[in-house]
Each structure stands twice: as C-alpha cells, then as structure tokens.
Amino acid sequence: MTEFGIGTWKTRDGRKAVVESIESGRNLPLVGNIDGKRTQWTEDGGFYFSGYGHDADLIAPWVAPAEYPDADGWIKWYGGECPVLPETIVETRHRGVDNQQFRAGSFWWDHRGKAGDIIAYRVVEPVAEPKAAAFAAEFWMVFLEGGSAPRVKHASFEAAYEEATRLVKQTGCRAWVLEPVSSVATGPLVREGRTPDAMLKARS
Numbered sequence: 001m002t003e004f005g006i007g008t009w010k011t012r013d014g015r016k017a018v019v020e021s022i023e024s025g026r027n028l029p030l031v032g033n034i035d036g037k038r039t040q041w042t043e044d045g046g047f048y049f050s051g052y053g054h055d056a057d058l059i060a061p062w063v064a065p066a067e068y069p070d071a072d073g074w075i076k077w078y079g080g081e082c083p084v085l086p087e088t089i090v091e092t093r094h095r096g097v098d099n100q101q102f103r104a105g106s107f108w109w110d111h112r113g114k115a116g117d118i119i120a121y122r123v124v125e126p127v128a129e130p131k132a133a134a135f136a137a138e139f140w141m142v143f144l145e146g147g148s149a150p151r152v153k154h155a156s157f158e159a160a161y162e163e164a165t166r167l168v169k170q171t172g173c174r175a176w177v178l179e180p181v182s183s184v185a186t187g188p189l190v191r192e193g194r195t196p197d198a199m200l201k202a203r204s
Helices: 157-171 196-203
Strands: 007-011 016-022 030-034 037-041 058-061 089-094 100-103 118-125 141-144 175-178 182-185 190-193
Touching: 141 157, 157 175
Parallel strands: none
Antiparallel strands: 007 016, 007 058, 016 030, 030 037, 089 100, 089 118, 141 175, 182 190
16 A cells, blocks of 8 residues: 655656645644645545545545657656756746746745646757866876786876886787776765776777
C-alpha cells in the first residue's frame, strides 16, 4: 500500500496534486492543492470521505508527462525544476496573472498553489550549453613494454620522448609516450577530461 506524504502525487483522473503539510490527529491529515485549489485527503489518499473512488483520490507518485511545443511554441508545465538554462529568455503563462517574459532563472518553477504558478512556457531567446573546459595535460609519462607501470612525470613531451628513445636503445623494447586525457579523484569524486563514451565516439 502506498504511503502518502508531503510531495507531488497523481490523482485518479491524472491531475497533479501537491501535499504541502500533514496535520496529524485529524480525519483529513493531508493538506495541499490541486490546480491551486485547497484540498484535503485521508491518510490513505482518499479525497475527503468519498469511499467509492473519487477523481481527486491520490493513487501514485507524480511523473510529469512528456510535453512538446504546440504550433505557437507553448509547452505545458506541471511544476518542478527549471526546464531550461537560467539565462534563457522565456515567456510564461501563469495560473492567475498576466504573461511575463524574462530570464528563466528569475521565475519560480515549482507549483505553490498561487496565481504566479507557471502553467506553460515558450523559449524566446535560447542560450548555448556551456562547453566543458578543455583538459590540459600537465605532464607526460613513458611506458616500456614488458616493464613496470610508469611513475615518472615529465614536464614536456620532448623530455618524455627523449626518455622513451633512451629506453628503446637500452632495452630494444618498444616504448610509449603517454599523455593524460582524463582524471578521477576522490573526496568527493571528481572526474575531468574525456569519458570512455566520448573516447569511443571520437574513434567511430
């Protein structure tokens, strides 16, 4: 059996319901709204005391349906995190106030049961996704076939190449000059540079 609490839920007829608070000890402890209208439910998600299955009963966690722009570019909005980059210029439709046009990061996008809730939006001026900073190699290493793992960091390609040449002459084995393309660090886990997927795409 689903345990309903504070959060967003799907009603029996497919609408988005928001439970904003729980008033323990009451017959209708779940308090919130549907489309901005104050609503209360029993602890098992029943709308008031319907008992027979009501359109406004809570039945499952809310998952926003995929929405696509209409002929005029408007996209329905059900509340949640900002769907575009903060610097994007958007025009918005609201539950109870006039349309507005401004930076997306200036609006609240979650639904609060208020007139300012966004119910649809369209992009007026898109912005490009920021590019990841290039991964700069700060050293090179030399790997000798049949030898141990490389440990020495060379400050330049030329120095590493010179060392590789020396090792080949000394051992007769093949030597590789290695340039780092990515790194992984802990505390918290940090990754920089190219990923395995990116490397595969670059080779295809």
